[in-house]
Amino acid sequence: MALPDLALDYTLRTVALGAMLLGLSSGVVGTYAVLRRESLLGDAISHAALPGIALAFLLTRSKESALLLAGAVAAGWFGALLVSAITRTTRVKLDSALGLILSVFFGFGLVLLTFIQKQPDASQAGLDRFLFGQAASLLRRDVQVMAIGTLAVLLAVLLLWKEFKLLVFDPDFARVLGLRVRLLEVILISMIVLAIVVGLQTVGVVLMSAMVVAPAAAARQWTDRLSLMVLLSALFGVMAGMSGAVLSSLTPRLPTGPTIVLVVSGLVLISLLLAPNRGLVWNWARSRARRGQVRAEGMLRQLAALAEHHGSLEHGHPSAVLRASGWSPEQVEHVLHDLESTGYVRQVGADRWAITAAGMARVRTAAEANKAGDVSAYLTGSGGEVTGEGQP
Amino acid sequence: MADRHNEGVPAVAVQDLTVAYRERPALWDVDLTVPSGVLLAIVGPNGAGKTTLLKAILGLLRPVAGQVLVFGEPVEQQRRRISYVPQRGSVDWDFPASVLDVVMMGTYGELGWIRRPGRRERERALAALDQVGMRELSDRQISQLSGGQQQRVFLARALVQAADIYLMDEPFQGVDALTERAIVMLLQQLRAQGKTVIAVHHDLQTVPEYFDWVMLLNVRRIACGPVAQVFNEHNLRLTYGGRFAMAAFAREVEETAPTVVTPDRSSSGGGARGAA
Amino acid sequence: MTAPQVEIQLIAAIVAAACALPGAFLVLRRMTLISDAISHAMLLGIVVGFFLTQDLNSPLLILGATLTGLLTALLVELLHRTGLVREDAAIGLVFPALFSIGVILISRYAGSVHLDTDVVLLGELAFAPFDRVVIAGWNIGPKGLYAGGVILLINAALITLFYKELKLATFDPGLAAALGFSPVAIHYGLMGITSLTAVGAFDSVGAILTVALFIAPAAAAYLLTDDLARMLFLSVGLGVAAALSGYWLAYLLDASIAGSMATMAGVIFGLAWCFAPERGxxxxxxxxxxxxxxxxxxxxxIHLLHHERQPGGEPELQMEHLWQELRWDRKFATRVVSLAEGRGLVTQQNGRLELTDRGRLLAQESLLA
Structure with a gap:
């Protein structure tokens, strides 16, 4: 199919619109879920929605997607509620509670689905499409329902912008300010439920959680500002949703959900590697440079101590003397040559090294910075405490 | 008694140690030599790298530069001689285990892989619980313990290891007065047996009372030596920077100074001992 | 019961027991969601293994799928280690990607052969008795029974052998490392048997429901006991109970056996949650x-102790005073007094209350504490 046809084709337009809505709502909501370390709540909610869909069908015998999705909302919400009740009232931790609700609800949903399939009047009901999603099955009415859900999510974010910001950043402080944190959390969970249900028909319950996590995780790499992160995350979601849905509609035997997820995973990979500042590529280069700097500072200190000991800047020392700290000879040579090129060290004979006046000044500056108790500021150009652990 | 065969070798020797978490240095060119048989407190502000230093001594972290020697050898060859008391908050006290279970974990190191603890290990664990006054609670589930009792369980577990060096991460953190006294007595017993104790400590006021050496640390080593020689306002100011208020030190000096005359404190205010 | 029914229940029980053993440690180590990730991601390993061997029963395929599970755990850890995403997000990023590749491969290339996403994901225990092991012409039973049995034995043997190490590294990884037991080795060992179990369970219960059998029985057992060894046995027992009751639920509803087993596992957890003797x-x-x-x-x-020696305290000792002084309503006060009388803490004469020695002791103790 040529591109101009794309814009005209009715089915394709419906599909693309639906997928865009899905990416938009889950991208926006995902930002908050990821920042609140609730990434996998989406996984539990989307799996929990399955029995809701089946129950809605069993009760009404209707294939009306608004009804089925209402069932999904109710069940997803109930699942989220149970997760929080389990962690509050037992010593079972969050991960187990999530995994428990996820698998048990999904299992129950499966029982209902197989039960429905064996009912004489059920004629399959087409509920299977909720497992992995089927963009091609989207109808105009489905998209309308999705649009309403998305609108509700966006409206909530706009109206409660500063409240959510505080909730994500510092819930305790929000409480002190008199915000109703419990209520806000309930609203946030409702938004996650809505966003997930919006995407269920396109991506399916098994993979829907990825749409909550991935766009937000990718967006996080590019910015430190919440507003920008929400926008970027929505953008990534829309991009992935649309390209994935269109690709799968145009290609035979290419399921929608997995295709969308692969596109968004690609976006995450690119972001992780290349995003300025945080990206792994930059990070790796920086940490190499820093390692070198640490070595150089250590070497310079040794030379300074030797110079003070001899009371002269003229006295050279062989590199073997400088090998004290368990470095290989190659490393020592390398560092010395680096220092020579910056003018802190000079070579006064064959394998004889001495510190220069500039080098001495540098060591003194370092000592001063240390006295001010702010070594990390001196080293990295930013203040602050050591955060995070190196150990898993 | 602890190490007759390598008399004079420092219990712990740290040289040029630099550790960085990602971008930021947590320890920067730190040297530390701890003679055998001293009680050393490591003090410094939050983020000064105190726990990091303990972990580096234990060989749990890979330093960017520098080395750690325990009784003159790399720590991997001396594991049996080191025992570790982590921060109380570092484990999940909901874990299904009894007090005795946890204390017996101290024997796992010498048992090695696969071998199970038996009656001998059980006896030793009970003896260690006796030492910290917790024997009656040996069957108690650990989630039912108070903070002080949890700390004493950890100490008992360290004692079971029968090590020569004890590394403790804030042993006095959030414990009741009873436990605090129990820990102090234990520290003195350990010293009397010639053991070495290195403890991260938060309460500046009790440093001269409980310890005989002190290391002031703020990413770099500010000072280290016998309390009487290095634990002074100048060094504290360097360590804590602007954050160290004069008032805190004045109070500390006032409160500790008159008490030095009481018998049990003068025995632990080990300035003279450390200098000897 | 017919022979296939017995066999299905036997397989279900064995698979449930095999899952419950590593499950207990996953729950305690807060790693249950990694088992979720592994169960999903190994689909990719099974698909790739199938393309290479063209045989769903090939040991190579089992090996490949197990390695994919380990790879998942490794990827999650690496991603988390970069410091760019938190662990929960790392899990949520890795497994959907691997799973998606698996699903796409199946739909693109395996449409004609016997490999179906539904089977991998949802399992089909009802067919298990038809897949039989035949040696030298002797039909010696369903394949699922042997596969499950071998995995159960491996899990039980490894956990028995390394019980002490698992216990230590789970409770206090720092100490484990300091004592020279590598927590990393123990972590990947556990991930290895988790993967192997998930792979072994996939064609009977399916990937997602394996997760239910990993988590639910262990979480229920966690609420019922304070002893690790007992928790392991209980997990196994509850897992088997979920498997058997699940089978009969499925029989009644004529619905998915695996789904019913997961549902019953959830019900069992729910019962433990409500009625656990101490924590329910x-x-x-x-x-x-x-x-x-x-x-x-x-x-x-305390009230009576306070007023009994006080000059002018006499009126305070009247029953009538209680609901003024302590702001108790009449009914509550009467009930408290009668309870206290029953325990021999107070005596009452014409509405005047008096502490017994026991009551005085209790009051003094309470004030001291």
């Missing part, structure tokens, strides 16, 4: 009520 919701509620009465009796004793 009911026990907690009863404890709260008991504490309320106990506290009221102490208040009463």
């Amino acid at each position: 919701l009911v026990a907690a509620a009863r404890r709260r009520v008991r504490q309320r009465w106990e506290f009221a009796q102490r208040m009463l004793a």
